Amino acid sequence: MMRQAGRYQASYRRLAERYPSFRQRSETTELIVEISLQPWDSFAPDGVILFSDILTPLPALGLPFEIDDGRGPIIQDPIRHTDQLSALHALDVDKVRFTGDALCTLRASLPGEVAVLGFVGCPWTVATYAVEGGSSSTYKVIKSMRYSNPALLTQLLDVLADQIAEYAIYQASSGADFEWLIWSKPFIERLVRQFKAVHPTVPLCLYCFGAGGLLELLPGCGADVVGVDWTVDMADARRRLGPRQAVQGNVDPSVLFGPPAAIEAAVDACVADAGPRGHILNLGHGVMVGTPEESVAYMFELSKRPVWA
Secondary structure: OOOOOOOOOHHHHHHHHHOOOHHHHHOOHHHHHHHHHHHHHHHOOOEEEOOOOOOOOHHHHOOOOEEEOOOEEEOOOOOOOHHHHHHOOOOOHHHHHHHHHHHHHHHHHOOOOOEEEEEOOOHHHHHHHHHHOEOOOOOHHHHHHHHHOHHHHHHHHHHHHHHHHHHHHHHHHOOOOEEEEEOOHHHHHHHHHHHHHHOOOOOEEEEEOOOHHHHHHHHHHOOOEEEEOOOOOHHHHHHHHOOOOEEEEEEOHHHHHOOHHHHHHHHHHHHHHHOOOOEEEEEOOOOOOOOOHHHHHHHHHHHOOHHHO
């Protein structure tokens, strides 16, 4: 389940009170493992997702960032000029060793049939932070760069595609059974090729929020699974993606605020629309803050009904 570890869980909130820095929680091996296992301890899902952030590898590429509780991620020296690219370098694995160590520990701690899921942000997503200097509602700077300095933007995306691929390879080599990607087509294709050259049997899931108008393009990216957000009708997504494309999703996260009957109806509809094979049941976006834990538990319970086995 997307964002299955997080603030909706009382155990996470208690831990966050003891360790108020998000970066400490997401960059300390022991804390990553503890947080990643909290949903496993509560719900015993089929997969355990690495607790991390899409910006985690940036300092290992030469681009430091901070996280402000009110503003979110902040990059003090965002990339706006070609000469700044010289500060970027190949992934320094020693600076993300906590990720590899956490994945090794998770893999050793869990039964073999439980998947350990790593994830990375895709080049465009990470580039928006690198160029904007943080979160943005308009993406004005990076959109302007696309037209005013496309060569710089392409160079940046090339670097990010290569190095995020190396980070995904490192995760898979450390014990991740499955990798999760987020959308940007030409650079996703590059990333997928690089990853599959090293780990051809590790499945990749490509998740594309807000890409309902682009579904037909996604199978060509080379990912094994396409994650569909909750705004897209699953039956229509199946038709547009084709019968051979495995899909993941796409229950509306807000339904978890409803009664059990509403959750069951939404899950049943999603499974029916997705068809009898090639479907990973999931939310269409992350678990929302304030979601009742018992609702998350109920969705996991529904997902294990033998009628769907």
